[in-house]
Amino acid sequence: MGGIVRCNWVLFSQNLLESISNTMLIHINAGDCLYYQTKLLDVFCHLYLFDYQTLIAHIHALYDFQNITKNFIYKNIKMKKILNLLCFIYASVLLGQTTVSGVVTNGQNQPVNGAQITISKPYTTLTTNNKGYFETTITLEQNATISCSAIHYETQSKKLDMAQQNTIVNFKLTESFFQMDEVVVSTAFQKLQSQNVIKVTHQTTKSMQQKGATTLIEGVASVPGVTQIATGTSIGKPVIRGLSGNRVLVYSQGIRVENQQFGDEHGLGLNDAGIESVxxxxxxxxxxxxxxxxxxxxxxxxxxxxxxxxxxxxxxxxxxxxxxxxxxxxxxxxxxxxxxxxxxxxxxxxxxxxxxxxxxxxxxxxxxxxxxxxxxxxxxxxxxxxxxxxxxxxxxxxxxxxxxxxxxxxxxxxxxxxxxxxxxxxxxxxxxxxxxxxxxxxxxxxxxxxxxxxxxxxxxxxxxxxxxxxxxxxxxxxxxxxxxxxxxxxxxxxxxxxxxxxxxxxxxxxxxxxxxxxxxxxxxxxxxxxxxxxxxxxxxxxxxxxxxxxxxxxxxxxxxxxxxxxxxxxxxxxxxxxxxxxxxxxxxxxxxxxxxxxxxxxxxxxxxxxxxxxxxxxxxxxxxxxxxxxxxxxxxxxxxxxxxxxxxxxxxxxxxxxxxxxxxxxxxxxxxxxxxxxxxxxxxxxxxxxxxxxxxxxxxxxxxxxxxxxxxxxxxxxxxxxxxxxxxxxxxxxxxxxxxxxxxxxxxxxxxxxxxxxxxxxxxxxxxxxxxxxxxxxxxxxxxxxxxxxxxxxxxxxxxxxxxxxxxxxxxxxxxxx
CATH class of the missing domain: 2.40.170.20 (TonB-dependent receptor, beta-barrel domain)
Structure with a gap:
C-alpha cells in the first residue's frame, strides 16, 4: 500500500513542480526536483494521520526545506511566494479540521440513544445512535464548547481543544427530574438556556404531539404566555402576551415567514411534520x-x-x-x-x-x-x-x-x-x-x-x-x-x-x-x-x-x-x-x-x-x-x-x-x-x-x-x-x-x-x-x-x-x- 501511495505521489509531485516551473518561468533541474519531492512527501504523506504533533513537525520540515534551499528560492522570488502560500493553505485549512467523537452513557454505563450533541461554534447539532456513539468532522472556532442533553438527564458541557485533530469526548449523564438545559438557536449567541439574558421557552414537536394537539399552533398555544386566535380547528394565529398578527414574527428554516399575517383568519401555513421544535x-x-x-x-x-x-x-x-x-x-x-x-x-x-x-x-x-x-x-x-x-x-x-x-x-x-x-x-x-x-x-x-x-x-x-x-x-x-x-x-x-x-x-x-x-x-x-x-x-x-x-x-x-x-x-x-x-x-x-x-x-x-x-x-x-x-x-x-x-x-x-x-x-x-x-x-x-x-x-x-x-x-x-x-x-x-x-x-x-x-x-x-x-x-x-x-x-x-x-x-x- 505504501509503495502505491509513494508511486502516486511521485507522479503527482512531478506534475505539480513542472506546472510551477512553467507558470513561474523558472527552471528546476532534476536534482532539485528530487529533493523537493522528498521533502514534500515527508509532509503530505501524513494527510491520513490524526496526530497533531506529527503534522506540526512536518509543517516545520516544509519551512526547513525553504531555508535549506534559500539560495535557489531567493533567486526565484515567485517560487518562494507560491511555496509560502502552499504552506499557509495547508496549515490553516487541513489543521483546522477536527474530528469530534465520543460515547454517551448513563449512570449504569448503558448507552444513551437519541442524546443531543451540540457544538457551539460553528453551531452544529447531532444525535447519538443506539450505541450512544456520535462523530462529526468540523473546523472549530476558538473557545468552542460541546454540550450533551437528553430527556431525564442533566445537561453537561465541556470545552473543546481546537489544537487536537482527533478529539474524543465521552459523557456520563446523571439523572435529572426536570427539563434539560437546551441550546437556544433563536438568540444571537446561541448559548445554553441557563446562559441567556432573556428567558426563551423551548418546546419539542414531540412533546406537543404527546398532548394530542391537532395542529402546530394548537400545540404552541399550550405554552404559558401563548394562546391563539382560532377559527374552528383549522386556522390559528399565535398570541404572545396579548399581542398578535404583525406584532408576532414567525421564523422557519432560518428565515422570516411572510403570509399576509395581518388577517385574523390567515393561518401560519406551517405543518408540524419535519419541524423539530419551537x-x-x-x-x-x-x-x-x-x-x-x-x-x-x-x-x-x-x-x-x-x-x-x-x-x-x-x-x-x-x-x-x-x-x-x-x-x-x-x-x-x-x-x-x-x-x-x-x-x-x-x-x-x-x-x-x-x-x-x-x-x-x-x-x-x-x-x-x-x-x-x-x-x-x-x-x-x-x-x-x-x-x-x-x-x-x-x-x-x-x-x-x-x-x-x-x-x-x-x-x-x-x-x-x-x-x-x-x-x-x-x-x-x-x-x-x-x-x-x-x-x-x-x-x-x-x-x-x-x-x-x-x-x-x-x-x-x-x-x-x-x-x-x-x-x-x-x-x-x-x-x-x-x-x-x-x-x-x-x-x-x-x-x-x-x-x-x-x-x-x-x-x-x-x-x-x-x-x-x-x-x-x-x-x-x-x-x-x-x-x-x-x-x-x-x-x-x-x-x-x-x-x-x-x-x-x-x-x-x-x-x-x-x-x-x-x-x-x-x-x-x-x-x-x-x-x-x-x-x-x-x-x-x-x-x-x-x-x-x-x-x-x-x-x-x-x-x-x-x-x-x-x-x-x-x-x-x-x-x-x-x-x-x-x-x-x-x-x-x-x-x-x-x-x-x-x-x-x-x-x-x-x-x-x-x-x-x-x-x-x-x-x-x-x-x-x-x-x-x-x-x-x-x-x-x-x-x-x-x-x-x-x-x-x-x-x-x-x-x-x-x-x-x-x-x-x-x-x-x-x-x-x-x-x-x-x-x-x-x-x-x-x-x-x-x-x-x-x-x-x-x-x-x-x-x-x-x-x-x-x-x-x-x-x-x-x-x-x-x-x-x-x-x-x-x-x-x-x-x-x-x-x-x-x-x-x-x-x-x-x-x-x-x-x-x-x-x-x-x-x-x-x-x-x-
Missing part, C-alpha cells in the same frame, strides 16, 4: 429580527439531518375521533461524510368538528398537504443547507347549520385555498477565530378566497426575498475569566404584493426593509451582560386602484419608516439554586398595508374597514424580570413584564354603515400591557417517577384613555400530574398524565367585544416506546376535553355567532422509526 421569545426582539418582532418571536427549528453513513426512515400516523381526522407522514434521510439529504411528505384531512351538544359545525373541515426536502453540504470551513417547503391548505369557513350535517372532508363554499413555497439556504463559514453566517430565503404565498363559485373573488400573490448576514468577531478573553463576544450584521427584505381577483383587500405594493445591528455578550464569574443597538428602515410604495371616490379604491402611497432600537440584559446566579434575569428592550412595528390602505368590506370580519395613510410606527419598551429556582426535587419560575407601546394601532367603530356593513377605521393611541407567568414543578421524593406541574398566566392591556385593548386573552391556570414509566425493556420512555386547565372569565373587553365565561377542561394522555428489533415504535393515546365540556374560547373568531369549540376528542398515534 423556541418562543416573549417580548420585543427587534434587535435581531427588525420590524414586526414587537410582541415576540416563534422560531421553528427544522428537522435535523442524519449522521454520516446513516439511513433513517420513519412513518407517523394519527387518528382523531371527533373529526374522523387522519394525519399521515413519511420521511427518509441519509448522509455521507460531506453530504446529507432528507425528504418528508405528509397529508392531513378532517371532517366537520362535533360540539358537545352533538351537532357538527358545517364546513369546519379542511385538508392539508405538505412536502419538505433538504440537502446539506459540510466540508472543512463551510457548512451549507438548502431547504424547501411546499404547503397547500384547503380550508372551509365554518358556520352553524343543523340541516346540513355531514362527515364529508371535501370543503364547501365559502372557503380558502392557500399555497406556500419556502426556499432557504443557510451558510456558515468558519475561520480560525471568527464565523460568518449568511442566510437567504424566498417565500411565495398564494391566497385564493371563494364565496359561492370556483372563481376566486380574492386572489393575492405575495413574494418575499430576505437575507441575513452576521459576522461573529474573534472572541476576547480578559484576565482568564472574562469572555467577550461581538456580532455585527445586516438584514433586509424585498416584498411585492399583486392582486388578480375581483376583490382587493390591500393594493398592489412593494415593501423594502434594511437593518444594521451590533450586539455584544460579556461573560464573567457566572454573570452575563448582553447589549446591542440596531437601525431599521422600511419603504412602502403602493399603486392606485379604481376611482378614488368609490368604495374599494386605493390611492397611491409612498411612506418611509425609520427606527432605532436597543436591548440590554443581565443574568446572574444569586446562589447555586437561584437564577435572576433582568432585560430591557425596545421594539417597533411599521403599519401594515391593511392598516394604511384598507377601503372595503373584509369578508373574513364582515365589516367595512377604512385605512389611515398617516399612521406612525408602533414603538415599545418592555421590561422583563425572570426568577428561576431549581433544586433536585423542586423547580419554580416567576416571569413578570411591563410593556409600554406608543402609537398602538387598533381598529375602532365609526358608528355608521357603509354598503350595509358596520364601518371601522384604523387609529392610534398609547397603551400598556403588564402581566406574567408563574409556575412550579416538583416530585415527592422518593417517588421520583411522579411529577406535578402547575402554571398561572395573566395579562392586562389598556389604552391611554382607560379603555381595554382588544383580543386580550383570559387568565389561565394549568395543572398536570404525570408519571414516568419504564416497566421493562419491552416498553420504555413510558408516561401517563392527567391535565386540568381552567380558563377564567374575561370581562375586561374592548368596545366591540363581548365578555366570556369561565370554563375548565380535563385532558388525558398515555404513551411510550416499544422496541422492534433494530427499529422501534412510539405510541400515544390522548383524550382531550374528556368531560365533553361546552365552552367558547374568548379569542375564538366564531364567538360572535355563538358557535362552541370542539367537544371530546380521542386521538391515537404511532411513529415507526426504522
Amino acid at each position: 423556541e418562543i421569545i416573549k417580548g420585543p426582539a427587534s434587535l435581531l429580527y427588525g420590524s414586526d418582532a414587537l410582541g415576540g418571536v416563534l422560531y421553528f427549528n427544522p428537522e435535523k439531518m442524519a449522521l454520516p453513513k446513516e439511513w433513517k426512515i420513519n412513518f407517523n400516523q394519527k387518528w382523531f375521533s371527533n373529526t374522523h381526522g387522519s394525519h399521515s407522514t413519511l420521511g427518509v434521510k441519509t448522509a455521507t461524510e460531506k453530504w446529507s439529504f432528507l425528504a418528508r411528505a405528509s397529508h392531513n384531512s378532517h371532517a366537520d368538528y362535533k360540539i358537545p351538544e352533538g351537532q357538527r359545525i358545517t364546513n369546519s373541515r379542511y385538508n392539508e398537504s405538505d412536502l419538505k426536502a433538504a440537502i446539506g453540504y459540510k466540508h472543512r470551513q463551510l457548512s451549507s443547507v438548502v431547504r424547501y417547503n411546499w404547503n397547500k391548505l384547503d380550508i372551509g369557513l365554518p358556520y352553524f347549520d343543523t340541516e346540513n350535517q355531514s362527515l364529508s372532508k371535501k370543503t364547501a363554499f365559502p372557503k380558502q385555498a392557500v399555497t406556500n413555497h419556502l426556499w432557504s439556504i443557510n451558510n456558515t463559514l468558519t475561520f480560525t477565530k471568527s464565523v460568518l453566517e449568511f442566510n437567504m430565503g424566498y417565500i411565495a404565498n398564494l391566497r385564493n378566497e371563494f364565496e359561492d363559485s370556483d372563481v376566486a373573488l380574492l386572489n393575492m400573490k405575495l413574494q418575499t426575498v430576505n437575507y441575513d448576514l452576521k459576522y461573529h468577531l474573534p472572541k476576547i478573553k480578559r484576565n482568564g475569566a472574562t469572555q467577550i463576544e461581538t456580532i455585527i450584521g445586516i438584514q433586509g427584505m424585498s416584498q411585492t404584493n399583486r392582486n388578480f381577483g375581483e376583490e382587493l383587500l390591500i393594493p398592489n405594493a412593494k415593501t423594502v426593509d434594511f437593518g444594521i445591528l451590533g450586539t455584544t455578550h460579556i461573560e464573567w464569574n457566572k454573570q452575563v451582560l448582553e447589549g446591542g443597538i440596531r437601525f431599521d428602515n422600511r419603504q412602502i410604495d403602493t399603486e392606485n386602484h379604481g376611482p378614488l371616490s368609490e368604495p374599494g379604491s386605493f390611492e397611491a402611497l409612498n411612506r418611509r419608516f425609520d427606527s432605532w432600537n436597543f436591548s440590554l440584559g443581565y443574568k446572574t446566579h444569586v446562589n447555586k439554586n437561584l437564577l435572576l434575569r433582568v432585560h430591557l428592550a425596545s421594539g417597533f412595528r411599521a403599519p401594515n398595508l391593511a392598516e394604511l390602505t384598507s377601503n372595503g368590506i373584509h369578508e373574513g370580519t364582515n365589516r367595512y374597514e377604512i385605512g389611515n395613510a398617516h399612521l406612525k410606527n408602533e414603538q415599545n419598551i418592555q421590561t422583563d424580570l425572570n426568577l428561576e429556582y431549581q433544586s433536585k426535587h423542586f423547580e419554580l419560575f416567576v416571569n413578570g413584564f411591563y410593556n409600554g407601546i406608543s402609537n398602538f394601532i387598533y381598529i375602532s367603530p365609526l358608528g355608521i354603515d357603509i354598503e350595509d356593513a358596520p364601518a371601522f377605521e384604523y387609529t392610534q393611541a398609547n397603551s400598556r400591557l403588564l402581566g406574567g407567568e408563574v409556575g412550579v414543578h416538583f416530585h415527592p421524593h422518593p417517588l421520583d417517577w411522579l411529577h406535578f406541574e402547575s402554571s398561572f398566566e395573566t395579562v392586562n392591556g389598556k389604552l391611554q384613555s382607560g379603555a381595554y385593548l382588544p383580543l386580550i386573552p383570559a387568565n389561565r391556570w394549568n395543572n398536570t400530574l404525570k408519571a414516568v414509566l419504564n416497566p421493562n425493556k419491552w416498553f420504555t420512555e413510558g408516561y401517563v398524565f392527567a391535565n386540568w386547565q381552567t380558563t377564567f372569565a374575561q370581562h375586561k373587553v374592548h368596545a366591540f367585544e363581548t365578555p366570556s365565561n369561565e370554563y375548565s377542561l380535563l385532558n388525558f394522555g398515555f404513551g411510550g416506546k416499544v422496541p422492534l428489533g433494530k427499529s422501534f415504535l412510539n405510541l400515544h393515546l390522548n383524550i382531550n376535553n374528556m368531560l365533553n365540556t361546552s365552552y367558547i374560547a374568548h379569542l375564538s373568531r366564531l364567538k360572535t355567532e355563538g358557535i362552541p369549540n370542539i367537544g371530546r376528542n380521542f386521538s391515537v398515534g404511532i411513529d415507526w422509526q426504522f
Whole structure:
C-alpha cells in the first residue's frame, strides 16, 4: 500500500513542480526536483494521520526545506511566494479540521440513544445512535464548547481543544427530574438556556404531539404566555402576551415567514411534520429580527439531518375521533461524510368538528398537504443547507347549520385555498477565530378566497426575498475569566404584493426593509451582560386602484419608516439554586398595508374597514424580570413584564354603515400591557417517577384613555400530574398524565367585544416506546376535553355567532422509526 501511495505521489509531485516551473518561468533541474519531492512527501504523506504533533513537525520540515534551499528560492522570488502560500493553505485549512467523537452513557454505563450533541461554534447539532456513539468532522472556532442533553438527564458541557485533530469526548449523564438545559438557536449567541439574558421557552414537536394537539399552533398555544386566535380547528394565529398578527414574527428554516399575517383568519401555513421544535421569545426582539418582532418571536427549528453513513426512515400516523381526522407522514434521510439529504411528505384531512351538544359545525373541515426536502453540504470551513417547503391548505369557513350535517372532508363554499413555497439556504463559514453566517430565503404565498363559485373573488400573490448576514468577531478573553463576544450584521427584505381577483383587500405594493445591528455578550464569574443597538428602515410604495371616490379604491402611497432600537440584559446566579434575569428592550412595528390602505368590506370580519395613510410606527419598551429556582426535587419560575407601546394601532367603530356593513377605521393611541407567568414543578421524593406541574398566566392591556385593548386573552391556570414509566425493556420512555386547565372569565373587553365565561377542561394522555428489533415504535393515546365540556374560547373568531369549540376528542398515534 505504501509503495502505491509513494508511486502516486511521485507522479503527482512531478506534475505539480513542472506546472510551477512553467507558470513561474523558472527552471528546476532534476536534482532539485528530487529533493523537493522528498521533502514534500515527508509532509503530505501524513494527510491520513490524526496526530497533531506529527503534522506540526512536518509543517516545520516544509519551512526547513525553504531555508535549506534559500539560495535557489531567493533567486526565484515567485517560487518562494507560491511555496509560502502552499504552506499557509495547508496549515490553516487541513489543521483546522477536527474530528469530534465520543460515547454517551448513563449512570449504569448503558448507552444513551437519541442524546443531543451540540457544538457551539460553528453551531452544529447531532444525535447519538443506539450505541450512544456520535462523530462529526468540523473546523472549530476558538473557545468552542460541546454540550450533551437528553430527556431525564442533566445537561453537561465541556470545552473543546481546537489544537487536537482527533478529539474524543465521552459523557456520563446523571439523572435529572426536570427539563434539560437546551441550546437556544433563536438568540444571537446561541448559548445554553441557563446562559441567556432573556428567558426563551423551548418546546419539542414531540412533546406537543404527546398532548394530542391537532395542529402546530394548537400545540404552541399550550405554552404559558401563548394562546391563539382560532377559527374552528383549522386556522390559528399565535398570541404572545396579548399581542398578535404583525406584532408576532414567525421564523422557519432560518428565515422570516411572510403570509399576509395581518388577517385574523390567515393561518401560519406551517405543518408540524419535519419541524423539530419551537423556541418562543416573549417580548420585543427587534434587535435581531427588525420590524414586526414587537410582541415576540416563534422560531421553528427544522428537522435535523442524519449522521454520516446513516439511513433513517420513519412513518407517523394519527387518528382523531371527533373529526374522523387522519394525519399521515413519511420521511427518509441519509448522509455521507460531506453530504446529507432528507425528504418528508405528509397529508392531513378532517371532517366537520362535533360540539358537545352533538351537532357538527358545517364546513369546519379542511385538508392539508405538505412536502419538505433538504440537502446539506459540510466540508472543512463551510457548512451549507438548502431547504424547501411546499404547503397547500384547503380550508372551509365554518358556520352553524343543523340541516346540513355531514362527515364529508371535501370543503364547501365559502372557503380558502392557500399555497406556500419556502426556499432557504443557510451558510456558515468558519475561520480560525471568527464565523460568518449568511442566510437567504424566498417565500411565495398564494391566497385564493371563494364565496359561492370556483372563481376566486380574492386572489393575492405575495413574494418575499430576505437575507441575513452576521459576522461573529474573534472572541476576547480578559484576565482568564472574562469572555467577550461581538456580532455585527445586516438584514433586509424585498416584498411585492399583486392582486388578480375581483376583490382587493390591500393594493398592489412593494415593501423594502434594511437593518444594521451590533450586539455584544460579556461573560464573567457566572454573570452575563448582553447589549446591542440596531437601525431599521422600511419603504412602502403602493399603486392606485379604481376611482378614488368609490368604495374599494386605493390611492397611491409612498411612506418611509425609520427606527432605532436597543436591548440590554443581565443574568446572574444569586446562589447555586437561584437564577435572576433582568432585560430591557425596545421594539417597533411599521403599519401594515391593511392598516394604511384598507377601503372595503373584509369578508373574513364582515365589516367595512377604512385605512389611515398617516399612521406612525408602533414603538415599545418592555421590561422583563425572570426568577428561576431549581433544586433536585423542586423547580419554580416567576416571569413578570411591563410593556409600554406608543402609537398602538387598533381598529375602532365609526358608528355608521357603509354598503350595509358596520364601518371601522384604523387609529392610534398609547397603551400598556403588564402581566406574567408563574409556575412550579416538583416530585415527592422518593417517588421520583411522579411529577406535578402547575402554571398561572395573566395579562392586562389598556389604552391611554382607560379603555381595554382588544383580543386580550383570559387568565389561565394549568395543572398536570404525570408519571414516568419504564416497566421493562419491552416498553420504555413510558408516561401517563392527567391535565386540568381552567380558563377564567374575561370581562375586561374592548368596545366591540363581548365578555366570556369561565370554563375548565380535563385532558388525558398515555404513551411510550416499544422496541422492534433494530427499529422501534412510539405510541400515544390522548383524550382531550374528556368531560365533553361546552365552552367558547374568548379569542375564538366564531364567538360572535355563538358557535362552541370542539367537544371530546380521542386521538391515537404511532411513529415507526426504522
